[in-house]
Amino acid sequence: MRKIDWHVLPVLCGFYLLQSIDKGNIGLAKLGGIQDDTHTSGSLFNWAVSMFYLGYVVAEIPCNLALQRINPRWWISSIGLCWGVVVCLMSLTKSFATLSIARCFLGVFEAGVLPASVLITALWYKRSEHALRTAIWFSFSSLGTAVGGLISYGIQSHLVNTSIRPWQWLMIIEGVFTIAWALVSYIICPNVPEKAGFLTENERTFILNRQRLDKTQTSLTFDRRQAIEAILDYKTWFLFCIYFIWQAVNIAFSTFNPSIIAGLGYSNLNAQLLSAPFALFNLLIQLVVSWSSDRFNDRSYHLIACGLLSIVGYVCIVAIPTTPQNSGLLYGLLFFTSFNSGSLTLILGWMTNTIIGHTKRVVASSIIIIGSSLGGFVGSLIYQDGQYSRGHIVNLTLISVALILAAVLRSLLMWENRRRDKLANEDPSLARVENLVEDVDMIVKENFTDKDPRVRYNL
Numbered sequence: 001m002r003k004i005d006w007h008v009l010p011v012l013c014g015f016y017l018l019q020s021i022d023k024g025n026i027g028l029a030k031l032g033g034i035q036d037d038t039h040t041s042g043s044l045f046n047w048a049v050s051m052f053y054l055g056y057v058v059a060e061i062p063c064n065l066a067l068q069r070i071n072p073r074w075w076i077s078s079i080g081l082c083w084g085v086v087v088c089l090m091s092l093t094k095s096f097a098t099l100s101i102a103r104c105f106l107g108v109f110e111a112g113v114l115p116a117s118v119l120i121t122a123l124w125y126k127r128s129e130h131a132l133r134t135a136i137w138f139s140f141s142s143l144g145t146a147v148g149g150l151i152s153y154g155i156q157s158h159l160v161n162t163s164i165r166p167w168q169w170l171m172i173i174e175g176v177f178t179i180a181w182a183l184v185s186y187i188i189c190p191n192v193p194e195k196a197g198f199l200t201e202n203e204r205t206f207i208l209n210r211q212r213l214d215k216t217q218t219s220l221t222f223d224r225r226q227a228i229e230a231i232l233d234y235k236t237w238f239l240f241c242i243y244f245i246w247q248a249v250n251i252a253f254s255t256f257n258p259s260i261i262a263g264l265g266y267s268n269l270n271a272q273l274l275s276a277p278f279a280l281f282n283l284l285i286q287l288v289v290s291w292s293s294d295r296f297n298d299r300s301y302h303l304i305a306c307g308l309l310s311i312v313g314y315v316c317i318v319a320i321p322t323t324p325q326n327s328g329l330l331y332g333l334l335f336f337t338s339f340n341s342g343s344l345t346l347i348l349g350w351m352t353n354t355i356i357g358h359t360k361r362v363v364a365s366s367i368i369i370i371g372s373s374l375g376g377f378v379g380s381l382i383y384q385d386g387q388y389s390r391g392h393i394v395n396l397t398l399i400s401v402a403l404i405l406a407a408v409l410r411s412l413l414m415w416e417n418r419r420r421d422k423l424a425n426e427d428p429s430l431a432r433v434e435n436l437v438e439d440v441d442m443i444v445k446e447n448f449t450d451k452d453p454r455v456r457y458n459l
Contacts, residue, residue: 004207005133007198008124011189012117012137015080018178019110020144021151022087023052025170026103027255028152031268032167038099046381049255051100053377055107057370063112064366067119068222068359073189076116077182083109084178091164091171111373115365122352122361123193126210127458128297131349135290138345142286145254145279148174153272226359226449235354236364238409240371242303243347245402247372249310249395250341251379254278260334260388264327274331281335285342290349299350300410300459306343307403313337314396318389340399353458354413357449413457420453 026034026049035041040048067075086106093099117137125133151174156166164172190196193207230236253260257278262271285306293302313336320326320333347368355364383391450457 001129003198003203004124007188007190007196008120009133009136011076011185012120013140014181014185015076015113016117016137017140017144017147018080018174018181019083019113020141021148021174022083022106022178023110024145024148024254025087025152025174026052027258028148028272029167029170031258031262031272032152032156032170033165034099034167037165037167038093038095040096040099042385044096046384048096048099048103050377050380051103052107052110053251053373053380055104056111056373056376057107059108059111060115060370060373061366064115064362066112067115067362071191072116072120072123073191074186076113076120077185077189079109079112079116080182080185081179084175084180084182087171087175087178090175091168107373111369114369114372115362118348118352118365119362123211124207127353128294130352131290131293131299131346132287134348134352135286135345138348139283139286142279142282142341145282146276147279149258149272149276149279153269153276156272157269223357223359226357227363229357229449229451230355230360230363230367233355233360233364234412235409236367238405238412239347239351239354239364239368242402242405242409243344243368244371244375244378245398245405246340246344246347247375248379248382249337249375249398250344251376252382252391252395253337254341255380256383256388256391257334259385260383261331263386263388264322264330265324266327278335278338282338282342285338286345289343290345293346293349297458299346299353300406303343303346303350303406304403306339306346307399307406309339310337310399311396313339314392314399318392318396322389337395340395350458355450356452356455360449410459413459417456417459420456423453 030045035045038048063079083106086102086109090099090102090106093102118134121130121133121137152170155169155173162169190198193199193211194204196204199207258268258271258275261274262268266274289302289306293299313333316333316336317330320330322330351365351368352361355361382394448455
């Protein structure tokens with residue numbers, strides 16, 4: 001599997017690092033003067049930030065439909081090139097309208113990276129391997145936040161006496177990095193397993209059989225029946241709601257984290273520097289929690305535990321007065337909120353473990369990721385300048401609701417697994433299939449979903 005890891009994961013990690021930097025640079029640019037230059041004071045800035053998620057929502061379903069017809073290798077490289085160009089052009093914005101349009105187009109092009117990454121992971125790895133692999137590439141989103149903060153600190157502390165404003169340098173430099181990586185990925189991104197040039201014929205057959213025996217479909221053919229099944233499946237809508245809430249809280253805090261830290265009494269420049277450790281802590285949480293999740297083959301209990309730790313952080317932050325004497329303590333308590341963003345990959349892993357069938361997974365992931373996008377849109381409006389306590393209370397309430405939904409979904413999946421175990425005991429033909437198939441075309445053409453009674457849901 002190391003051979004696959006070294007070919008698949010670096011491409012996804014690179015794109016997730018850059019999409020995080022490019023999506024989040026608006027929060028750092030706020031401290032660098034973008035509000036004054038684009039005349040977006042007060043709530044106008046929040047609305048400009050939220051336009052990213054409007055574009056994301058609009059493009060999500062078209063992006064997933066495109067993945068039915070375009071090889072993931074070409075798709076992810078092309079959208080990366082497009083959003084890199086948009087980030088560079090964002091340096092030219094001079095008004096609320098132009099900034100909003102640029103953010104909207106950034107959302108349109110970044111909308112394709114998550115479904116493509118989820119699809120590539122599902123094509124190459126077994127369900128029990130999804131959480132850790134997803135965490136590896138998704139954790140680079142947290143690393144991107146840290147890198148973005150350090151880049152912004154370097155630019156805004158040194159490139160201050162030029163005709164180009166520091167926040168404009170930020171957009172230009174980060175956009176060029178993305179364009180360069182997109183061009184490189186055209187060359188290094190692997191093809192689908194049955195056509196992968198870096199594998200031998202025996203290795204391709206082995207990988208496809210692993211997926212088949214794990215009940216992970218490898219066919220890329222669109223199936224209308226599976227699409228309808230995805231829309232009517234209760235799991236799709238439970239995960240939609242959970243991801244909506246988790247992402248709303250994540251975006252609310254991560255976008256305004258530098259401003260929240262500045263509200264504790266730190267200077268704007270120091271607040272940018274102090275925001276970087278949160279991203280590194282998120283990365284650590286993602287890797288540790290996802291490793292544990294794969295090790296114990298569990299998603300829900302890990303997600304609930306992370307949610308409870310986030311609640312502890314928000315309760316303490318709200319309860320302790322914001323004074324100069326408490327600034328260090330409050331800064332430390334803010335790290336508890338990282339258990340929210342650090343566990344986002346568990347939701348994606350839970351989705352790929354419980355929703356099986358290529359078309360069904362593509363349609364369901366479209367719906368669930370739209371929930372994430374809507375959550376980001378709502379999350380960007382939660383915090384208002386100088387009213388951070390109210391935002392903390394909203395986040396606390398949202399996480400509590402999500403934990404209830406996660407507990408209910410786990411209970412429903414447990415009941416279904418027990419029902420299928422009982423059916424298998426009564427009818428041996430419903431037991432799990434363990435035979436190998438050497439015909440690659442036969443494996444690729446298999447068509448089934450998680451409704452197959454031989455499938456068991458990972459909790």
